[in-house]
Each structure stands twice: as structure tokens, then as C-alpha cells.
Amino acid sequence: MINIITILLCCIFGIALGYTGRWIYAKFKLTSVEQKAVRTEQEAIIKAEAQAKELMLETRDKLLKEQQQNEREARERRSELQKTERRLLQKEENLEHKQQELDVVKKQLGDRSEAVSKKEAELKEKEASLIKELEKIAGMSQEEAKASIIEQMQAKAAHDGHVYVAKIEAETKLTAEKVARDIIVESIQRLATEVSGEVTTSSVSLPSDEMKGRIIGREGRNIRTLETLTGVDIIIDDTPEAVVISCFDPVRKEIARVALERLVQDGRIHPSRIEEMVAKVSKEVGRIIVDEGEKVIFDLGIHNMGPELIRALGRLYFRTSYGQNVLFHSKEVAILAGMIASEVGANAEIAKRGGLLHDIGKGAETESEANHAELGAELVKRLGEDPRVVNAVAAHHGDVETNCIESIIVQIADAISAARPGARRESLDNYIKRLENLEGIAKSFEGVDSAFAIQAGRELRILVNNTTVTDEGAKDIARGIAERIEAELRYPGKIKVTIIRETRIVEYAR
Incomplete structure (x- = not known):
């Protein structure tokens, strides 16, 4: 116990x-830290005082330097001002000297001007006296003499001007005719195409006359099926070993011709086979239309032509005008128009495009009664062609006024392509005869005053007497003339019959 207490x-x-x-x-x-802090504080105070003294010395040096710099700049400015002052004083002295010289010159000029004025007055007096003497000698006043001289000079100038203008006009006509001939001849020589294009036929040859009965079929079912599917008229007459196909649409006529030829070769002629063959040939003709259109565009180097225009161009391959293939004619017009435009400085691309599309209305798929120029212009305008191309298409037969040189070039190229020898089968005599027949049929009706065949016989315009023919009567006359033309004449395409009935009232004021 004691040990535990002790512990x-x-x-x-x-x-x-x-x-x-x-x-x-x-x-x-703690005491040593406080002493150290006191020592550090004292050292910092001493160091701060030393830095303050150094800053004061540096500031004083800078002030002295700036003061010296300002003094130098002030001395330099004073020196420059003194120099400027001396220059100004020198210029002032020079100006005073020049002013004195000017005063002397002005005085001399004043003296001379007085002398000149005196001489002018003397000359005027002498001129007046001379004019009076001349008026006495000539017998007319100064104004009359001046007017006479001016009149003589005007008359002489007018005469010389007329002679010069007439000479220029004669030279220009000779030069223009020569240049125009050279351009046209050179263009035709460079074209050098075939004389006439391919002509499609509207008849089908048969191996024998027995085949006609098979084409007609039992109760005419085969021929009715073929006519319904193709939209043509099949004429079976006494012509030996031949069948004639009639249709205004050349594409339908071509489909019917090819289908009938293949049916004749195959020998199996019945309605189902006819339907199959017509469908197959329609696809083939459709491909030919596109291929021919694209081929012409590629050959001419024309771009940006839409599918609808390509199909319309391809349809022209199956159409002819007086024996001339319309697609080949359009291609020929495009080449000629491009050549002529290049020679005269016009837009060759626009002229070539207008030439190719000028007859595009003949290939348009429409039932409109408008002529092919109007149809073509509407088509190309709707498809976004250049306005110059639209005008070239609309104006190539003169129905519309031309508004650019490219349209005139297309007219010229169209005339050259159609008029060159061999291009078309119809002669001038036959052409004139057909126009005379058209006008003769129209004039044979009672109430017709006059008739005019225009647009190469594609339209017949008739003037009727408004007192004897009513509006209903004019309709009957138009219908009768159209029926007689269909019955009596042979012609390509359509002929438009236009009746004009008008009332004219004339009065004279006396």
C-alpha cells in the first residue's frame, strides 16, 4: 500500500x-519570437526609408532631365519661329516689289487699250462708209445681201447632199446585194445535204389479194380492231396486192403501217394478236421518236432541250411537207440560220435554236385548230425558251412581226431550205394551181365577194357580202367550202377556212 502511494x-x-x-x-x-519580430520591423522601417530616399533621388533626376528637355525644345521652337518670321518678311518684300511691277504694267496696258479703242472706232467708221458704198453699188441692203448669200449656200449644200446620199445608197445596195449573195451561197455550199429527205409511205404491200380477206376478218372484226387501236382509216379497194392507210397524224399512220406489215409477215391476224402487235410497235415508235429527236440535237450541238421538245422534234421524223421530211428540213434550217447569223454578227445560238424549232408546232400533240406557227410559239414559250426563239417560231410565215434579226434569219433559212431545187416535190405550177383551186371553190358560193389563199395554201380567207349573207349563212358557207375542199382537193395537213363578214359605213363631208 505504501509503495502504491509512493508511485x-x-x-x-x-x-x-x-x-x-x-x-x-x-x-x-515566445520571448525570442517577439524579439525577432521587433528586429524584423526595425529592419523593414530602415529598408523603407532607404527606398523612399532612392525614389526621391530618381524623381528629382527625372524632373531635371524633363526640365532640360523642355528648355531644348523651347529653344528649337524659338529658332524655327525666327526662321519663319524671316521668310515671311522676305515674301512680303517680294510681294511689294511685284505689286509695283504690276502697277507699271497696268498703266502701260491702259495706255495701249486707249490707243486700240481709238483705232477700233476709226475702223468701224471706215467699215460703215464701205458698207454704204457697197449697198449703193449692189442696189440692196446688207440684210438682203446676207439672206441672198445664205440662200445660195443652202441650195448648193442641199444639192451636194442629195448627190452624195444617192451615191452612197447606190453603192450600199450594190455592196449589200453582193454580200448577201456571198453569205447565202457560202452557207448553202457549207451545208451540202441531200437533195430531198426520206419520204414515208401510206401503203402496205401484200403477198396476195387473199390477205385482204384475212385483214378484214370475220364480219370485219380484224380491220375494226386495227382502226380503233391505231386511229387510222384502212382503205381496201381494187388496188392489187396493196392496202392504203389514211390518217392526218403521221405517227399513228406509221404505227399502223409497221403493225400491219408485221401481222402480214407473221400470218396470225386476230384481235388479240393485233392488240399485242400494236402495243409493241407503239413502244418501238416511241423510242424512235426520242432517239431521232436526241440525234438531231446532238448533231447540232444544242443543249438544254426539254423532254417535251425532244418528243415533238422526233415526231417530225414521220411527217413530210410536199415530200420533204420535216425533221431534216428543220435541221437544215438550223444549220443555215447558224451560218448566216455567224456571217452577219447575230447570235448564232439563238438563230440555230429558232431554226430547229420553227416547225415544232407540226409535232405538237394537240387537237387545237391553230396553225403550226401559233402552236409552236405557244409550246416553246410555255417551256421557257428565249423570247427571240419564240418570235422566230411565231413569225417564220409572216403571221407575226419580227422583233429581232435572228427571226429574219430563220425566215431566210426556211425559204432557202424549201426553195432549193429538189427539196420539195411540188412544182411552182402545181402550187399556183392548188391556190387557184382553193380560191375558185370559195368564189363559187353565192354571197362571196373575194377569197384569198394565204400561208402557202394553209388558210383560206373569204370576204362575204354583209347585206346578202347573215351570220348563220356565213357559217353554212364556211362548212360547205370545207366539205368541198376535202372532197375535191388533195393537200397535206389542214386548211383553215375563215369567213369575214363586216359592215362598212362611209360618209363624205362636203
Whole structure:
């Protein structure tokens, strides 16, 4: 028990002794830190004072330097001002000297002007006296003499001008005719196409007359099927070993011809076989139409042509005009128009495009009664062609006024292509005879005053007497003339019959 108490006392004493020692050590440590802080503070104060002195010295040096710099600049400015002042004084002296010289010159000029004025007055007096003497000698006043001279000069100038203009006009006509001939001849020589184009036929040869009965079929079912599917009229008459196909649409006529030829070769002719053959040939002809249209465009180097125009061009391959293939004619016109446009400085691309499309209305798929120029112009305008191309198509037969040189060139090229020897089978005599027959049929009707075949016989315009013919009567006359033309004449395409009935009232003021 005593040992435990002793141990406890020793522990308490050791703890107290350790705590006391730590307190003494901490007190000593705190004192040393405070002393160090005081020393650091004193050193910082001393250092700050030293830096302040250095800054004051540097600031003083800078101020001295700036003061010296300002003094130098002030001295330099004073020097420049002094120089400028001296120059101004020198210029002032020069100006005073020049002013004195000018005063002397003005005085001299004044003296001379007075002398000139005196001489002018003397000359005017002499001129007036001379004019009076001349008027006495000539017997007319000054104004009368001036008017006479002017009149003589005007008359002479007018005469010389007329002579010069007449000479220029004669030379221009000779030169223009020669240049025009050279351009046209050179264009035709460069073209050098075949004399006439391919001509499609409207008849089908048969191996024997027995085949006609097979074409007709039992109770006519075969021929009715073929006519219904193709839209043509098949004429079977006494012509040996031949069948005639009649249709205004050349594409339908071609489909019917090819289909009938293949049916004859195959020998199997019945309605189902006819339907199959017509469908097959229609697809083939459709491909030919597109191929021919694209071929012409490629040969001419024309771009940006839409599918509808390509098909319309291809349909022209199966159409002829007086024996001349319309597609080949259009291609020929395009080449000629491009050559002529290049020679005269016009737009060759527009002229070539207008030449190719000028008869596009003949290939348009429409039932409109308008002529092919109007149909073609509407088609190309709707498809976004250049206005010059539209005008060339509309004006190539003179129905519309031309508004650009390219349209005139297309007219010329069209006339050259159609008029060259061998291009068309119809002679001038037959052409004139057909026009006379058209006008004769119209004039044979009662109430018709006059009739005119225009547009190469494609339109017949008739003037009727408004007092004897009513509006209903005019319709009957138009219908009767159209029926007689269909019955008595042979012609390509359509002929438009136009009746004009008008009332004219004329009065005279006396």
C-alpha cells in the first residue's frame, strides 16, 4: 500500500515537473519570437526609408532631365519661329516689289487699250462708209445681201447632199446585194445535204389479194380492231396486192403501217394478236421518236432541250411537207440560220435554236385548230425558251412581226431550205394551181365577194357580202367550202377556212 502511494506521488510530481518545464520553455520561445519580430520591423522601417530616399533621388533626376528637355525644345521652337518670321518678311518684300511691277504694267496696258479703242472706232467708221458704198453699188441692203448669200449656200449644200446620199445608197445596195449573195451561197455550199429527205409511205404491200380477206376478218372484226387501236382509216379497194392507210397524224399512220406489215409477215391476224402487235410497235415508235429527236440535237450541238421538245422534234421524223421530211428540213434550217447569223454578227445560238424549232408546232400533240406557227410559239414559250426563239417560231410565215434579226434569219433559212431545187416535190405550177383551186371553190358560193389563199395554201380567207349573207349563212358557207375542199382537193395537213363578214359605213363631208 505504501509503495502504491509512493508511485502515485512520484507520478504526480513528475507530471507537475513536466508541465512546469513546458511552460518555462514556451515562455522562453515566445520571448525570442517577439524579439525577432521587433528586429524584423526595425529592419523593414530602415529598408523603407532607404527606398523612399532612392525614389526621391530618381524623381528629382527625372524632373531635371524633363526640365532640360523642355528648355531644348523651347529653344528649337524659338529658332524655327525666327526662321519663319524671316521668310515671311522676305515674301512680303517680294510681294511689294511685284505689286509695283504690276502697277507699271497696268498703266502701260491702259495706255495701249486707249490707243486700240481709238483705232477700233476709226475702223468701224471706215467699215460703215464701205458698207454704204457697197449697198449703193449692189442696189440692196446688207440684210438682203446676207439672206441672198445664205440662200445660195443652202441650195448648193442641199444639192451636194442629195448627190452624195444617192451615191452612197447606190453603192450600199450594190455592196449589200453582193454580200448577201456571198453569205447565202457560202452557207448553202457549207451545208451540202441531200437533195430531198426520206419520204414515208401510206401503203402496205401484200403477198396476195387473199390477205385482204384475212385483214378484214370475220364480219370485219380484224380491220375494226386495227382502226380503233391505231386511229387510222384502212382503205381496201381494187388496188392489187396493196392496202392504203389514211390518217392526218403521221405517227399513228406509221404505227399502223409497221403493225400491219408485221401481222402480214407473221400470218396470225386476230384481235388479240393485233392488240399485242400494236402495243409493241407503239413502244418501238416511241423510242424512235426520242432517239431521232436526241440525234438531231446532238448533231447540232444544242443543249438544254426539254423532254417535251425532244418528243415533238422526233415526231417530225414521220411527217413530210410536199415530200420533204420535216425533221431534216428543220435541221437544215438550223444549220443555215447558224451560218448566216455567224456571217452577219447575230447570235448564232439563238438563230440555230429558232431554226430547229420553227416547225415544232407540226409535232405538237394537240387537237387545237391553230396553225403550226401559233402552236409552236405557244409550246416553246410555255417551256421557257428565249423570247427571240419564240418570235422566230411565231413569225417564220409572216403571221407575226419580227422583233429581232435572228427571226429574219430563220425566215431566210426556211425559204432557202424549201426553195432549193429538189427539196420539195411540188412544182411552182402545181402550187399556183392548188391556190387557184382553193380560191375558185370559195368564189363559187353565192354571197362571196373575194377569197384569198394565204400561208402557202394553209388558210383560206373569204370576204362575204354583209347585206346578202347573215351570220348563220356565213357559217353554212364556211362548212360547205370545207366539205368541198376535202372532197375535191388533195393537200397535206389542214386548211383553215375563215369567213369575214363586216359592215362598212362611209360618209363624205362636203
